[in-house]
Amino acid sequence: MSYTLNELVNLRDFYKKQLLEDTLPFWFPRSIDKEHGGYLLMRDADGSLIDDDKAVWIQGRAAWLLATMYNTVSPEKEWLDGSASGIRFLREHCFDTDGRMFFHVARDGKPIRKRRYFFSETFAVIASAAYAKATGDGEAAAMARKLFGKCMEYAARPDLLPAKFTGTRPAKGIGVPMILMNTAQELRNTVGDERCDDYIMHCIHEIEKYFVKDDIRCVMETVAPDGGIIDHIDGRTLNPGHAIEGAWFILQEALHRGNDPHLTNLGCRMLDYMWERGWDAEHGGILYFRDVYGKPVQEYWQDMKFWWPHNETIIATLMAYLMTGNEKYARWHRMVHDYAYSRFHDQQNGEWFGYLHRNGAVAQTAKGNLFKGPFHLPRQELRCWQMLDQYLENRK
Amino acid sequence: MSYTLNELVNLRDFYKKQLLEDTLPFWFPRSIDKEHGGYLLMRDADGSLIDDDKAVWIQGRAAWLLATMYNTVSPEKEWLDGSASGIRFLREHCFDTDGRMFFHVARDGKPIRKRRYFFSETFAVIASAAYAKATGDGEAAAMARKLFGKCMEYAARPDLLPAKFTGTRPAKGIGVPMILMNTAQELRNTVGDERCDDYIMHCIHEIEKYFVKDDIRCVMETVAPDGGIIDHIDGRTLNPGHAIEGAWFILQEALHRGNDPHLTNLGCRMLDYMWERGWDAEHGGILYFRDVYGKPVQEYWQDMKFWWPHNETIIATLMAYLMTGNEKYARWHRMVHDYAYSRFHDQQNGEWFGYLHRNGAVAQTAKGNLFKGPFHLPRQELRCWQMLDQYLENRK
Numbered sequence: 001m002s003y004t005l006n007e008l009v010n011l012r013d014f015y016k017k018q019l020l021e022d023t024l025p026f027w028f029p030r031s032i033d034k035e036h037g038g039y040l041l042m043r044d045a046d047g048s049l050i051d052d053d054k055a056v057w058i059q060g061r062a063a064w065l066l067a068t069m070y071n072t073v074s075p076e077k078e079w080l081d082g083s084a085s086g087i088r089f090l091r092e093h094c095f096d097t098d099g100r101m102f103f104h105v106a107r108d109g110k111p112i113r114k115r116r117y118f119f120s121e122t123f124a125v126i127a128s129a130a131y132a133k134a135t136g137d138g139e140a141a142a143m144a145r146k147l148f149g150k151c152m153e154y155a156a157r158p159d160l161l162p163a164k165f166t167g168t169r170p171a172k173g174i175g176v177p178m179i180l181m182n183t184a185q186e187l188r189n190t191v192g193d194e195r196c197d198d199y200i201m202h203c204i205h206e207i208e209k210y211f212v213k214d215d216i217r218c219v220m221e222t223v224a225p226d227g228g229i230i231d232h233i234d235g236r237t238l239n240p241g242h243a244i245e246g247a248w249f250i251l252q253e254a255l256h257r258g259n260d261p262h263l264t265n266l267g268c269r270m271l272d273y274m275w276e277r278g279w280d281a282e283h284g285g286i287l288y289f290r291d292v293y294g295k296p297v298q299e300y301w302q303d304m305k306f307w308w309p310h311n312e313t314i315i316a317t318l319m320a321y322l323m324t325g326n327e328k329y330a331r332w333h334r335m336v337h338d339y340a341y342s343r344f345h346d347q348q349n350g351e352w353f354g355y356l357h358r359n360g361a362v363a364q365t366a367k368g369n370l371f372k373g374p375f376h377l378p379r380q381e382l383r384c385w386q387m388l389d390q391y392l393e394n395r396k
Numbered sequence: 397m398s399y400t401l402n403e404l405v406n407l408r409d410f411y412k413k414q415l416l417e418d419t420l421p422f423w424f425p426r427s428i429d430k431e432h433g434g435y436l437l438m439r440d441a442d443g444s445l446i447d448d449d450k451a452v453w454i455q456g457r458a459a460w461l462l463a464t465m466y467n468t469v470s471p472e473k474e475w476l477d478g479s480a481s482g483i484r485f486l487r488e489h490c491f492d493t494d495g496r497m498f499f500h501v502a503r504d505g506k507p508i509r510k511r512r513y514f515f516s517e518t519f520a521v522i523a524s525a526a527y528a529k530a531t532g533d534g535e536a537a538a539m540a541r542k543l544f545g546k547c548m549e550y551a552a553r554p555d556l557l558p559a560k561f562t563g564t565r566p567a568k569g570i571g572v573p574m575i576l577m578n579t580a581q582e583l584r585n586t587v588g589d590e591r592c593d594d595y596i597m598h599c600i601h602e603i604e605k606y607f608v609k610d611d612i613r614c615v616m617e618t619v620a621p622d623g624g625i626i627d628h629i630d631g632r633t634l635n636p637g638h639a640i641e642g643a644w645f646i647l648q649e650a651l652h653r654g655n656d657p658h659l660t661n662l663g664c665r666m667l668d669y670m671w672e673r674g675w676d677a678e679h680g681g682i683l684y685f686r687d688v689y690g691k692p693v694q695e696y697w698q699d700m701k702f703w704w705p706h707n708e709t710i711i712a713t714l715m716a717y718l719m720t721g722n723e724k725y726a727r728w729h730r731m732v733h734d735y736a737y738s739r740f741h742d743q744q745n746g747e748w749f750g751y752l753h754r755n756g757a758v759a760q761t762a763k764g765n766l767f768k769g770p771f772h773l774p775r776q777e778l779r780c781w782q783m784l785d786q787y788l789e790n791r792k
Contacts (some may be wrong), residue, residue, distance in 0.1 A: 042693065044692055050692060052628075053628055104617065106564060106565065110564040110565075111564055113562065114562070137788050142539055166506075166507045166510070168502060168506040169502065217621055231450055232447045232448075233438065233446065233449075233765065295446045295762065296440055296760050296761050296765075300702070300750065300759055301696065301697035302759075303759060304697065306696070319526060355696035357754070358753070358759075363696055363697070363698075363754075364692050364693065364696050364698060365692050366692035369629065369692075369694050370629070370694060371694075
């Protein structure tokens, strides 16, 4: 059933209220590390700190969020100062001597671990770009552009990074074009960069050509270099929530290009395929991993419900509905919104739990760790609020 | 309640029957790869192959199992031939040019992945040693001894292997002394090696001095080099089933040394501490991870029930009971045995499922993958059968 205008107004108000009165206050100001800079984000359900280490990619995400709130919601000094704290910490402590970034550092910035991936870098790009827009800081803008160039280079030449696998069975993941597409979109939205438009289309072309399989109604997570399905456990493993995140990145690009019909159709197909494969008809919610042929997935926790696929699906279904008017997307949006806010949201302390068992019971109470912080949930609430605002504005 | 002699006879017969008529026939002979050598072990519940790749450590474990059956149960030609197939595959396909072993290879032996650990090597040691005992093959004995020397060297000089973490927060894991103790025990039991006795005591001393914390009744999984508790998420994470496996390795050494009272006491303390922390009073079974201070564990699947901690706990509780006569251990053995054989065992197709949700529901149906194969379960059934046989023999 479609949403009435009144329901859309209520939804807009709900997301705004959740973001400003529930999610954001869980994290800030208490997480800003006044002693060393950056953020102390590894917190239990009640907000108590369980570890004072810092995950570099989440430091970048938090700095991005605060600068984006400043840029797009209201120029609050505390948001800008909070973002600055993260930007300084990233600049001063999170780069190795080879120019690559660490993944995990101690509270004082001493490095604990560097990984083979460049996710720390992509989030440093969007944080620096948003901060540069907020402040006009040329050094931050230059850092964003320089790091974006490095990320494009790593994506084009994986041999620059240490390899996890030998060359026996070459493969590529959808994660790289997805994250770079979104990084380029954020860069374009803030300080701008002439490489972005073409690069975004390059990423979308990669995804469409190699990962989207219309014949079996599926978006692959990993494929052979020619797009072939690698019929081994890892190659068959699908990540529906991730593909659905990719779907709304593409819908967002369609919007940016004046409701481009080809991109709208592509994003909706990706959402359709992975909703069909990921939605748990028995218990509700988005299942974490599926096998393309229904075989057992290596990861034993494959049927758990994680917070972030629900954030991404809430955005994707709402965006698809507002762009197409197809009532199916309103129905799906209701389903995933109701499931998520009734199961993940911690009514007592605010924010969401991260990990539920398949049946919806909380598996682990932490609100923040090396992999979870103030990103997917506040981004969803912000995006949905702004998207509805824009839609309602256009209908006036 | 203690076990009666009659109950012990029944248990002995049960483990023997399960091993010979249920577990072993699930895997063999169908898993022997007649084309390329080694074993095809990644199988779904019904035995159908889900992937023809080969995990090197599990190739070693399977070759060890078959040679050990030949050495200690009955000299069946098919077991020896089966073991030979794995030994050949390990020799011909699983070594890199630097002398280290791969972790994951394709069916034909082409390398897919090498890891930073030397578990492939430790299982190649015990496989080669058991095979050498079965055949008198001097080359296999020499390979076992040479690789054992390399493993000792890697353990003493972790800088020989690629590091996962920087040197900022040095740590050591209980896994290294545990696996090397057991590797040395298996080497000693088969072709022998004069380094084993001292090295086993060195490993036990490491565990006792650094990992066993009597003041808080706990066996740590990871500690600082001086044995201090690292108060970060990873450092606080306990693996009760793993520590209980270590407990029975030490009880086994106590037995070997004429019921050494100090070692018996150490093994029992480790079992006591980790039963208290690992047994799930609500649903039964051994929980996978716990935090030493009861905080949230990083791994969201921390409360799942895996097959192997149950195999290790069945061995440890039975061994502790037979060695001490303490009825508490008989009670615990009944609890874990009943839980495991009623939940993990697949009555329809044989063998055990690997992964249950906390409430006991099967989470994933595979019997074999990169991490599960014919090892913990058949080893448990074999060890328990033989331990009971020996005990009943001595009581005659």
